Amino acid sequence: MAAPQLSQAPVRRLLSDRNLRTARLVSGMVLMSFVTMHLMNHALLLISLPAAETMRPWFLLIWRNPLGTVALYGSVSVHFALALLSLYRKRGLIMPMREIFQIVLGFAIPLLIAEHVIGTRVFHTLTGVEDSYRYVLRTLWVASPIGGVRQSVATIVIWVHGCLGLYFWLRYRHWYPRVAPWLLIVAVLVPVLALLGFVEGGRTIASIGATPPPINAPVIAADKQIKEMLIRSVYLGFGGLLAGVFALRALRAYRERRNLIEVRYSDGHVVRVARGYSVLEASRVGGIPHYAVCGGKGRCSTCRIKVSEGLENLPSPNSVEQATLKRLGADPDVRLACQLRPTGNVSVTPLLVPDRNRLLLPGQPVIPGREREVAVLFCDIRNFTGLADHRLPFDIVFLLNRYFAMVGKAVEQAGGRMDKFIGDGAMALFGVDTTNVEACRQALAAAAAIIRDLEQLNDDLAGEISSPLRVAIGIHAGPAIVGAMGYRDVMGVTAVGDTVNIASRLELAAKEFNATVVVSETVVQLSGLDLSTLEICDIDIRGRALPLKVRVVPQGTTLPIAAQKPAADAA
Template sequence: MLFVTMHMANVALNLFSIEAADAGLEWLTEPWRTPVGSVLLYGAAAVHFVLVLRTLYLKRTLRMPAKEAAQVVLGLLIPLLVAEHVIGTRVYGSMTGTEIDYEFVVRALWIDSPATGVKQVLALLVIWAHGCLGLHFWLRFRPWYATAAPFLLIAAVLVPVLALLGFADAGKVVQSLPLPPVPDDAALERIWAALAAKDLLLTTVYAVAIAAVAGTLALRALRQVMARRNLVEVRYEGGQVVRVPRGTSVLEASRIGGIPHYAVCGGKGRCSTCRIRVTAGVETLPPPSPLECATLTRIHAIPEVRLACQLRPTAQLTVLPLLAADRERALTTGLRPTTPGREQEIAVLFCDIRSFTALADHRLPYDIVFLLNRYFAIVGKAVEQSGGTLDKFIGDGAMALFGLNGSTAEACRQALAASAAILAELDRLSEELAAEIPAPLRVAIGIHAGPAIVGAMGYGGAMHVTAIGDTVNVASRLESAAKEFNAAIVVSDAVASLSGLDFSDYEAREIAIRGSRRPLHVHVVPQGAAFASGLTDARAVA
């Protein structure tokens, strides 16, 4: 990817001039022609190809999801796609003594052989797309990736677009240049010899690659023939039975038997969605590998739970997949795309109207709906304008998340700003409806920050990004505590500290949290509008 990025950047310099692109060769292309650069470049290509062959050999079945199949096929094709261009320029230049500059390359690909030029453009785009997808799947669970992804996407689109524009611009310029002088007989002999050597070397590369793939497939077939002499029976609680060679993983057994089995990471042990419970044959299980052990420890799995992609049974066993693949597939048919669950630090806000039952008593349904929609609009607008995400409405209550794409400190400030806006707007609504309601509208708000599991959850069209975990439960408890204290907001000490705002003017208390032996330190903001102005001033300073 580093080579391709530098190469495309060099081509993009043709937007200024061919001379600028030639000058860029010294910094962006020549380093790859040094002994160290050549070892790195060709070594990376060779390692990439060998790793694909290894993956192909280790797979116990060639039945795999389309994404994995595309990964394998592209991994085999990419070195072959660039072989002609790399071999052609290097062999031709070294054997003929020709300086391979951009005028020469563009003339060859744009004028002399446009079909080859189109082929190289497509090859470069395929390589770039394959590399970007690989980086995306590698980095997508990093905590910083959600913030960086939009900027990386811009770069991923701009780099090839600028390169193609530079190539096209250089092609138009070269068309207007005079033709190079006709070579003499000796030069023609060197050119034909270089072309013949290029074709021979390219044919050799293709033959070696095809032989390597054929050899890998032959070794797989030989291994399977030998493995059939020692089969292992994998039974499923649903009644299916699959007999597979020893050394086959349970996930591969499911694919061989056509049994739906969920595996979000593609069977690499990076997630726990393929996990199973072994209901018979536990005593014969091999110990988990360090990778599997780390994942199982993270999810606090019991000994009978294993990862199907990592467990390679040595004796008969019975298993129960803990995530039904067909049910999970149904979840992805909603209006929103699925978001893999991940743990991240966020701030959670719960908001609820106080004494709403008494307020709604003896009122027309239309009036209640009107009042709730006005209230929901206030909450939704305050959350969105503060940078948060409205999670859900529950009766007359609401839940909002902050920090999905930012730091926890900023998330806390956003949650406090949203609560201040809710209080201010609710006061205005109470004044507006003073003649219609017996008392001003009051809300109870609880805010807490900490780790939570965030991901797309639900079913069908009701699927949306939400959060679960102790942080959510504590925030809900703080909202209840606000009602108990007859307060507007109860903020945990974690939120107060992370926000960097001064809460010394507000009462500090301790409340009991179910499941925790230690009380939680909180700050209590009483009913009133002073909090809104104080927060605004403090946030402006921050």
């Protein structure tokens, strides 16, 4: 009995969720590379027909050699087979519209391109007729304009489907916001230039006129019959595969109706589903809002739940879920709803907000938390309580608004964003949309601007306050969790973590040192600025085993960065 289990183990590992996801990604990247090169070759038709024909042999050199052919058609087969498998494995077809849109586009592609593929690559193999741009453009623009329209639609469908896949894969990478505008430009230009090239090439061919028929016309006619038969076979085969998947789904649903389990939610909802459904699929079947930012692929932890009853009915986490839970340091009773498929009744509590409609106002974006390298600046008015004593509320509000306007302007001009105002203090973030090196430079530039502008503010308020305003600024950089946090109209992008706590502690240290700015040595080194003239000292930070090295800007002095450039820039 042990032998069959041993033989099945490698198969299970080979077909693990992680391996299937990798295969889908790799095959998709191969196909996207082919499509991109193909469309860029089409775009050369805007220059001239000979220009496109000149580059075509290089394209064929890559994709029509034995290795390229195996890679291309192997990727087509793998990607399509995994799409069918994914459709079969989905226990319910209730899903976000973006997923439905991508699936519909994906399954529309074979129907749109079958005739084109068979009419070029396959027909070339059968007859030896060169499927050059002249041949294809004459077919699609002159002989069969409807076919040309279909291929134009196919171009858009294929490109959008591929771009959506890349977007869902890349959108939560920490560097994605920086490159997203450039990727969008490419995503728009490539298909537009290709379609414009097709139009220009078609008009050129139409102006040249028809060419005489090939010499071996009877052979060509026979091969055309084979081509038509292949096209019909592809359509029938595609329809048969889809019908087979839905038939298997129906058979599975029929068998599973006799074996239902209950998923009980902490708010009192109970959903009965067949054994094999994930908790996330149960939530969708029951119409229960459930946060799943990555679309239920196990790439995030926003769908995680706490299992309060039925722990004995939980299968072991798969490799994808295990990796995410390990990174979270989650307790044994915490699982990912998208990956957990209970074998019996369970009671669960979603750990993240299950109802986004009650959290967000219309039009507010959902920005999931992710770890980023940021610089954090805290700025606080020193001895503000003494300044506020015996003043009218209007005067206090006026004074704070002038101060906050000065700080906000300095932060925004430096490239940062104001995070929050707390009493007479302010917190600013740098690096949400840029590198940590640039973030540190921006934070130091903002601090220098605050010190400079504070002198002008004190001059403006000389008749309103008994003593000049003084500030204490703390700056630190490091990893923090950045995301949209809050409730309804007070929802905003903010950061939490040790980096924020340390920056706040440095602002308090500035008051203790009677200094204007205390900045960690980490920020100084990352910025590349020469601040060697500033005093360096060590301070103890609660929760840190070793003291933190900081630079101190005394009261009455400025941050010496305005006239200098980073070493890298100067070079």
